[in-house]
Structures are given as C-alpha cells and as structure tokens.
Amino acid sequence: MINWKEFQAEYELRDYRAALAVVAGRIDGVAVDGPPRVLRCRFCESGVEDREAVAGEKCGGCTADDALRWFCRNHPEPDGFNDANGCLCCRRGLMPLNKADSDLVAKVVSVCLEVEMLDSKGTLFEELKAAFRTGDEERAAEIYESGDLSGWAGAGQLVGLAKDSRKVVDVLEELESALKAGEFSLLVKIWDRHRKHLVVRTSGERYRDLVEEWRPKNAGASQVLDAWRRQPIDEDLLVKLWGEWRDRVADHPEILPVRQQVQRRVDQQVYWSRFVDVEQVASQETDEQRVSLWNDELFEDWGPARAVVSDVAAARQRLGVVESIRSVLEVEFDEPGPATDRLQQVVQLGGQLPGDYVYRDVGAVESAARQLELLDQLGRVVQEGHSDLAVVAAWRSLEGSGCGNLVEGASEEAVQRALAREELIGLLLSVPVDDLDVQECDRRLLEIWDPVLEGCPDLEVLQGRCELAGQRRQLLETLDAAGRDSDVSLVTTVAENQLLDHWPFTAVQEAAISTARMEVGCLDELELVVDRGDVERFAEIFDAGRLRRHMGRDSLEARRDQIVELVAAAVVPNHRNGLDRPFMGGVKSSEGGAVRVNWAWPDPRVSDTCRLRVCRQPEATSKTLSTEPYVFEAIVHRSVLELGDGAQPLPVQADWKGCQVIVQCLVDIGFATLDGEPLVLGILGE
Numbered sequence: 001m002i003n004w005k006e007f008q009a010e011y012e013l014r015d016y017r018a019a020l021a022v023v024a025g026r027i028d029g030v031a032v033d034g035p036p037r038v039l040r041c042r043f044c045e046s047g048v049e050d051r052e053a054v055a056g057e058k059c060g061g062c063t064a065d066d067a068l069r070w071f072c073r074n075h076p077e078p079d080g081f082n083d084a085n086g087c088l089c090c091r092r093g094l095m096p097l098n099k100a101d102s103d104l105v106a107k108v109v110s111v112c113l114e115v116e117m118l119d120s121k122g123t124l125f126e127e128l129k130a131a132f133r134t135g136d137e138e139r140a141a142e143i144y145e146s147g148d149l150s151g152w153a154g155a156g157q158l159v160g161l162a163k164d165s166r167k168v169v170d171v172l173e174e175l176e177s178a179l180k181a182g183e184f185s186l187l188v189k190i191w192d193r194h195r196k197h198l199v200v201r202t203s204g205e206r207y208r209d210l211v212e213e214w215r216p217k218n219a220g221a222s223q224v225l226d227a228w229r230r231q232p233i234d235e236d237l238l239v240k241l242w243g244e245w246r247d248r249v250a251d252h253p254e255i256l257p258v259r260q261q262v263q264r265r266v267d268q269q270v271y272w273s274r275f276v277d278v279e280q281v282a283s284q285e286t287d288e289q290r291v292s293l294w295n296d297e298l299f300e301d302w303g304p305a306r307a308v309v310s311d312v313a314a315a316r317q318r319l320g321v322v323e324s325i326r327s328v329l330e331v332e333f334d335e336p337g338p339a340t341d342r343l344q345q346v347v348q349l350g351g352q353l354p355g356d357y358v359y360r361d362v363g364a365v366e367s368a369a370r371q372l373e374l375l376d377q378l379g380r381v382v383q384e385g386h387s388d389l390a391v392v393a394a395w396r397s398l399e400g401s402g403c404g405n406l407v408e409g410a411s412e413e414a415v416q417r418a419l420a421r422e423e424l425i426g427l428l429l430s431v432p433v434d435d436l437d438v439q440e441c442d443r444r445l446l447e448i449w450d451p452v453l454e455g456c457p458d459l460e461v462l463q464g465r466c467e468l469a470g471q472r473r474q475l476l477e478t479l480d481a482a483g484r485d486s487d488v489s490l491v492t493t494v495a496e497n498q499l500l501d502h503w504p505f506t507a508v509q510e511a512a513i514s515t516a517r518m519e520v521g522c523l524d525e526l527e528l529v530v531d532r533g534d535v536e537r538f539a540e541i542f543d544a545g546r547l548r549r550h551m552g553r554d555s556l557e558a559r560r561d562q563i564v565e566l567v568a569a570a571v572v573p574n575h576r577n578g579l580d581r582p583f584m585g586g587v588k589s590s591e592g593g594a595v596r597v598n599w600a601w602p603d604p605r606v607s608d609t610c611r612l613r614v615c616r617q618p619e620a621t622s623k624t625l626s627t628e629p630y631v632f633e634a635i636v637h638r639s640v641l642e643l644g645d646g647a648q649p650l651p652v653q654a655d656w657k658g659c660q661v662i663v664q665c666l667v668d669i670g671f672a673t674l675d676g677e678p679l680v681l682g683i684l685g686e
C-alpha cells in the first residue's frame with residue numbers, strides 16, 4: 001500500500017523526488033491483462049478499433065478534433081498522452097495505481113514530469129535561483145532569454161521574475177549612477193518608480209536600504225536649504241531645523257557646500273541668544289556667564305554683538321579684580337604686618353568694583369574693611385590713651401572680627417596692659433567711694449589696688465584716692481611700728497599728718513599717740529629746763545625711766561653732760577630723792593639671829609633699784625660714810641617691797657659684827673648710771 005498522506009505532504013512541499021520515492025515500488029491496484037496502453041477519445045472515451053489510428057486524430061464517436069490520446073490502464077491519468085509510451089509512470093517503472101483516486105494519479109504523473117524536468121533542466125534552474133539569490137540580474141535575464149526553462153510549470157514563478165530581469169538591469173544602472181553622482185533625491189525617485197520590481201529582488205536590497213536612509217535625509221536637507229535660502233534668513237526656523245537635522249544631513253551632498261556657513265550662522269544665533277538671555281545684574285555670576293558665553297570668533301561679524309564689546313571688556317576687567325581679591329585672600333600670613341597689608345590690599349581691590357557689585361568674596365572684603373576699621377579704631381584709642389576700658393572694648397571688637405592676631409607693637413602692649421587692668425578697673429569703679437567711711441573705703445580700695453594700675457587713665461580720680469589710701473596705710477604702719485619702738489617723736493609726727501585728720505584710730509593707736517604726745521611734751525620741757533639749768537624744776541620733773549626710754553634722742557644726747565650734772569645736783573642727794581631716812585628702824589635682828597633690813601625707797605621717778613652693801617668700818621666712830629670696802633653686796637629691786645613686809649633678809653656672817661649696812665639708790669638715766677648718796681641703815685651686832 002502507498003502512504004498517500006505522506007505523498008501529499010511531500011507534494012505540497014514541492015519536494016517531487018521525495019514524493020516519487022513514496023510511491024515507487026509500491027502498488028495501489030492490479031496489473032491489467034493485455035496491453036496496458038489504449039488509444040481512445042479523451043472526451044467521450046470511445047475506444048479506437050482502427051489499428052492505424054494515432055493520437056491527435058479526430059474522434060470517430062463524438063467527432064471532436066484532437067481527441068485521441070493514449071491512456072495507461074495501470075496508471076489512469078485523465079488527460080492521456082500523445083505517445084504510446086507517454087505514460088510517465090510506466091517510464092519510471094511505477095507499479096499499477098489503477099485503484100487510486102484519479103486526482104492522486106494525476107499528481108503522481110505531474111511528480112514524474114517534474115522529476116523528469118529536474119533531471120534534464122535542474123542545473124539551469126538552480127543557476128537561475130542562484131542568480132536571483134546573488135542579485136545577478138544579468139545572468140537571470142540571459143537564462144530567461146535562452147528560453148530553456150519555458151514550459152516547465154515548476155519553474156514558472158522564477159521564470160516570471162526573470163522575464164523582468166533585463167529591465168531591472170537597466171534600472172539598477174540608473175540607481176548606481178545616481179548613487180555615484182550623490183544624487184540621492186534622484187536615487188529615491190528612481191526607486192519609487194520601479195519599486196514593485198525591485199522590492200522582490202536581492203539585487204534591489206542594497207538600494208532599498210540606501211533609499212530608506214536617504215529619503216528622510218533628503219527631506220531634512222531640503223527643509224534646511226529652504227530656510228537657508230530664504231531672504232531674509234528665517235533664523236529661528238534655521239536654528240530649529242539645523243538642531244533637528246544636522247547630525248543626519250551633515251554629509252548630504254547638497255548640504256556640504258553650505259554646511260560651515262549654516263553652522264556658523266546657527267552658532268551665532270544660538271550663542272547670541274544665550275548671551276542675551278543672561279540676566280543683567282551687577283554680579284560676578286553675570287559677568288562670568290557673559291564672558292564665558294562671549295565668543296570673539298563668532299561675534300566678530302555679528303551685528304548685535306558689536307554693541308556690547310566694551311561691556312564684555314568691562315566684565316572681564318571686573319572678573320580680573322575679583323580674581324586678584326581671591327588670590328590675595330588665599331595667601332596666609334602669620335606675621336601681623338603682612339596680614340594687615342593683605343587686608344588693605346583686599347579692601348583697595350574691592351574699592352575698584354562698583355558699589356552694588358555682587359561677588360562671592362564680597363563678604364570677605366567687607367569683613368577686611370571692617371577689620372581694618374577696627375584696627376584703626378584700636379590704634380586711635382591706644383594713641384589717645386584716654387581709657388584702658390576703651391582699649392579693651394576696641395580689642396574685643398577686633399578679636400570678634402577674627403583678626404586679634406593683627407595687633408602689634410605699641411597697640412599690642414597697650415592691649416596687654418589694658419587686659420591686665422580690666423577686671424581691677426571694674427572692681428575699683430564699683431567701690432561706692434562716696435558712701436563709705438574713709439577707713440572702709442581705704443580698705444576696699446587697697447584690697448583691689450595693684451601696681452599694674454599705676455597710670456591707668458580710667459582711674460584718674462580714684463588713683464589719687466588710692467594713693468591717699470596707700471599713704472595713709474603707710475602712715476598707720478609707721479605709727480604702729482613707732483608705737484612699738486616707743487619712737488614718740490615719730491608717733492606724734494605721724495599722728496599730726498594731715499592725711500590722718502579725723503582718722504578713726506584704734507584704741508591702741510589712740511593710747512600710743514596720747515602717751516607719745518605727753519612724753520614729747522615732757523621731753524620738750526625737760527630740754528628747756530636743762531638749757532636753763534633750772535635744778536629745782538629739773539628735780540620736779542625728773543624721770544629716770546623717761547631718760548632711759550629716750551636716751552637715743554638727739555636732743556637729749558646733745559645735752560648729755562648737762563643732764564648728768566643736773567642729776568648729780570638735783571637727784572643724787574638723798575634729801576632730794578626721798579631716800580634720806582631708814583624705814584621702820586632700818587636693821588632688825590630677830591631672836592634667832594636672822595637679820596632683815598628695810599628702807600624707804602626713793603621716788604619711782606628716780607630709781608627702782610638700790611645697792612645694798614655691808615661694809616667694815618675701820619673707824620667705828622667715824623662719821624664719814626663710805627661704801628668701800630664691803631663684805632657683801634646685793635642689787636635690790638623695788639619689787640622686794642611687794643613681797644611680805646618689804647624687808648630684805650641679810651645673810652649675816654659671824655665676822656660682820658660691827659659692820660655698817662649701807663644702801664644707796666642707783667639712778668639709771670640710760671647713758672649713765674649715777675650712784676645715789678649712801679645711807680647707813682645701821683650697825684650689825686649692836
């Protein structure tokens with residue numbers, strides 16, 4: 001059996017050799033008896049008895065012309081053959097197919113025919129296909145013109161194409177020459193005219209791509225050229241079209257001759273419109289934009305630009321100044337001098353710019369101006385020397401402005417001094433001088449006062465006040481020291497000092513002053529008395545203690561000899577010093593043999609010590625008093641009086657019998673000690 005389905009499939013695919021292979025060697029029917037070929041009418045199917053009859057003759061039955069044909073009974077093909085051996089199936093040796101559908105048999109016959117054609121004309125057909133595949137229209141035309149493939153239905157479609165190949169060859173030549181001439185509009189025109197022949201061929205592909213590429217380019221170039229050639233030029237349209245098309249039409253042969261001019265014109269327009277778009281403000285930003293958008297080369301022949309050439313030059317000049325400012329600002333200086341120079345330079349440069357000019361370093365320039373002003377201000381305040389507080393304030397402002405380090409020389413010294421004084425000035429000024437009593441005021445002022453304030457201009461009034469306080473303190477210290485040293489003259493001198501008028505002295509000071517005044521009064525009188533040689537008055541006012549206390553006093557030292565003389569005359573005699581009588585019997589002996597002596601003491605002004613001696617009397621009866629030689633001596637102080645009964649025990653020796661007990665006062669006046677007149681208290685052993 002034959003797989004007709006498979007056959008049909010191969011047939012549809014036009015793979016005729018494969019289709020033939022499906023039926024070859026297979027059977028669909030039975031082999032007929034007798035000769036398989038019969039001659040009959042192809043219309044009425046009447047058989048032919050006449051053995052002389054041939055294919056193509058008239059039918060004896062239906063009388064139709066060209067009716068007789070050979071038919072194969074094994075392969076019942078409906079149209080028949082002109083040749084007795086015409087059955088293509090038999091020629092291919094196919095098995096009988098007389099049970100198959102006649103349509104299928106007809107297809108098998110056509111398959112056999114195709115295979116036969118392929119066997120005989122296949123090579124040429126392949127050549128034609130290759131010619132089309134490679135776009136060789138010339139060869140396709142030749143094959144067509146040879147006619148070798150005519151009548152082969154299977155080749156019909158390609159042969160139909162080949163029929164136009166000669167014409168296509170001419171069209172391709174036209175296209176090629178337009179292309180070579182760079183006439184792309186013509187190229188597109190030719191293509192469009194012959195489009196239907198060209199689109200189906202490989203030979204047209206190259207031009208199809210070119211046409212696709214150039215069709216829009218042509219349109220763009222033509223629009224650009226229209227705008228360019230219009231008088232006057234439509235600038236906006238030109239800019240718009242050029243922006244749209246430039247990249248695609250830059251190499252267009254029609255654009256090339258004017259491309260540079262168009263580009264320049266567009267650039268001028270574009271650059272100029274950007275330039276004039278910049279906002280007109282006096283600012284660095286505006287200047288930078290305008291300068292960067294300015295184009296010498298483009299604008300040299302651009303009318304509107306010529307009018308602003310000087311503006312741009314001015315902008316460049318301003319930017320130069322701004323740049324100089326920046327470069328000066330970028331330099332760092334450690335030394336105050338150069339740093340100040342830099343500020344001046346910055347301010348000077350800033351002054352070259354218009355007042356309302358806005359630029360990035362304007363703040364720095366203003367700050368530099370402010371710093372210079374503050375620096376000047378400090379310099380002025382320092383030079384005036386009116387106030388340390390003003391110096392400090394100026395310095396603080398300067399420091400606050402960030403350039404405290406620029407101060408140098410005299411200003412720096414003044415600032416240091418003022419800073420050192422500042423707090424103390426404040427403290428001093430806060431003392432309510434008028435509300436305090438003088439002592440408290442002095443205390444407060446001196447507590448705050450410091451030598452650093454010497455000459456401080458802010459304290460002109462207080463300074464005097466402080467000096468007074470200082471002097472007063474000095475005086476008081478001197479007073480206290482003099483009091484301790486019993487320097488009565490100094491005490492009185494100090495106390496008399498005008499600065500201490502109404503001064504609230506302490507009780508101790510008051511006592512010292514009053515004592516000193518009295519003492520000085522006494523000394524003054526003493527000196528007068530000494531100078532007068534007034535023995536009586538001298539005796540009245542004599543005070544050994546006072547002389548001792550003031551023995552270093554020049555006025556006493558100078559009168560030393562006179563004083564000693566007066567003491568000898570006015571004080572030494574016992575009737576003058578009160579020692580002229582023994583007291584309560586003088587020498588008392590107890591029953592046990594112990595002896596005690598006592599005597600009347602001299603006036604305390606004269607002496608506080610007495611010398612007690614026991615002396616042997618060579619002449620027991622002699623009235624002459626002598627303290628020499630003695631066997632016992634004791635210096636007795638007045639304090640003995642305060643012990644017991646005031647009597648002095650005497651360690652009597654056995655051999656003292658008959659000796660005199662003698663007492664004499666010792667007058668110590670500092671620069672001399674004078675012995676008083678001896679007084680016999682009694683005789684021992686009587």
Ligand SMILES: [Zn+2]
Binds near residue numbers: 042044062063064
């Ligand atoms: Zn017939």
Ligand SMILES: [Zn+2]
Binds near residue numbers: 036072074
């Ligand atoms: Zn046959």
